[in-house]
Amino acid sequence: MRKIKYSNLLLLGVFIYISFHLVISLISKNIEVATLENEKFEAKIKTKGLIIREEHIVKSNSKGSLDLLVEEGERIKKSQEVAKVYRNNISSNIDNDIEALNTEIDKLKNGESNISKSEIIKLNKDIDNISNKVQSGLLYNSYSVVSENKDNLNSLIDERNRLLNNDIDSKRLETKEKQKEILNKNLEKNVSNLSSEISGIVSFKFDGNEDKYSYDKIDNLTKDDINKAENKFTVANEKGDAVNENEPVIRVINNYSTYVALYVNDKEAKNFEQDKSIILRFNDQNTEANVFKMYKDGENNVIILKITNQNIAIYDTRVEEFDIIYKQVEGLKIAKSAIDVVDDKQGVYVVDEESQKVNFVELDGIVYENDDYVFVDYYTNNINGINSVDLYDRIILKPNSINKNMRIE
Structure with a gap:
């Protein structure tokens, strides 16, 4: 009987041993682990941004x-003429009329009037x-040919000079110059030239908030200003439209100075x-x-960002939804659930691939952390010879007293 009892106890012990290791093996197979890989991450917030620029409004002075x-989107220089306003029913064709008169006057002065042009060409x-005949006679000493054609040549030259200076063309020239003088006086009296005080990009759109959201008021912007701002740009005037005095006609944007306000x-x-x-x-x-x-x-923080990329084209937008990427x-990438503290040191449990045991490894070179993850710069650690977690390490995601002391399959 005693031998039978000892045998049963031995069998029970073997059974318990095998069962324990089976349970341990099952637990080890189901422990959550993660393989560390190199990842890129952007720390950002999504928010509404109010766009502020240096802008100059060109207004009609009559x-x-x-x-x-100028054209929409065209880049202009400081003091460049950008528009004209024609008063008292003066047509914009007055400039073309003056240009046409200039052309006619030049032709008359050069003997190219319609009356005498064909005759002068023939002469x-x-x-x-005849000049060629005279030169040939001189060359071959044929003085009779020279004498015969000399008078004819002089007569033709006198006729040409008479046509170039005839009274008809002189009268026409005088008339054209008087017409030009009258048009220039009308132009000076009834046409206003508009120019820009700054260089920049041309826009024909306005929202009426150019003064409110200007650079010189950038220190006074509030959360309410940003929240209430809307995109309400409309085209003010087109070519040929009637305009009133002090009415905006062109907006010029300095694209080298663009700011975004957010809270x-x-x-x-x-x-x-x-x-x-x-x-x-x-x-x-x-x-x-x-x-x-x-x-x-108040309880918020207003942040003014200055855009350093000069090619950004947001000229006709007052507000925009932005991703503000403040860190890359x-x-x-290590989940915070995997981090334990041992002897006041943060670390994780790394699986030794040879022994299948886990070792506590201190985290060094943390470059960023949020509520859920930390990021370790393993590359810099390797260069500086710092012993910490490395690429492709397997770590326990949820360490506890059991899994920290067992082999991980």
Whole structure:
């Protein structure tokens, strides 16, 4: 009986041992692990941004008909003439009329009037032919030929001079110059020339907030200003439209000075600092900017970003939804659920691929963390000889007292 009891106990012990290892094996197979890989990450917030520019509004200085001299989107220089306003029913064709008179006057002065032009052409040909005969006579000492054609040549030259200076053309020239003088006086008296005070990009659209959201008021913007701003740009005038005095006709935008105002809470504000470089993304387009100003607005923080990319084309937009990318990192992405603290050191449990045991490895080179993850710059660690987690390490995602002390299959 005693031998039978000992045998049963031995069998029970073997059974318990095998069962324990089977359970341990099953547990080890079901422990959550993750293989560390290099990942890129953008820390960002999505928010509404108010766009602020240096803008100059060209206004009509009188009532009349508008003639635009530039195109939408055209880049102009400072003091460049951009438009004209014609008063008192003066037509914009007056410029063309003056130009046509200039052409006629030049022709009359050069002997190319309609009256004498054909005759002068014929006379020039005859003069050339007789000149050739005279030269040939001189060459071959045929003085009779020279004498015969000399008088005829002089007669033709006198006739040409008479036509070039005839009274008819002189009268016509005098009339045309008087007409030009009258038109120039009308032009000077009834036409206003409009020019821009700054260089920049031309736009014919306005929203009436050019003064409110200007650079010189950038320190006074509030959360309410940003929230209430809307895109309400409309075309003010087109070529030939009637305009009134002080009415806007052209908006000129300095595309080298563009700012975006936004607001964030105190927690988000910790991600920004003076002169920090950030990325603005909108309409799948990235543009560089930096933190120009930061100031408090009650419980919020107003941040002014200055766009440093001069090619950004948001001239006819007052507000836009932006992704504000305040940090771009690359490294090993580690879930915070995998992190444990041992002897005041943060680390994770890494599986030794040979022994299948786990080892606690301190995290070093953390370049960014949020509520859920940390990122470790393993590349810099390797260069500097710092022993920490490495690429393709397997770590336990949810360490506890059991899985930290068992082999991981």
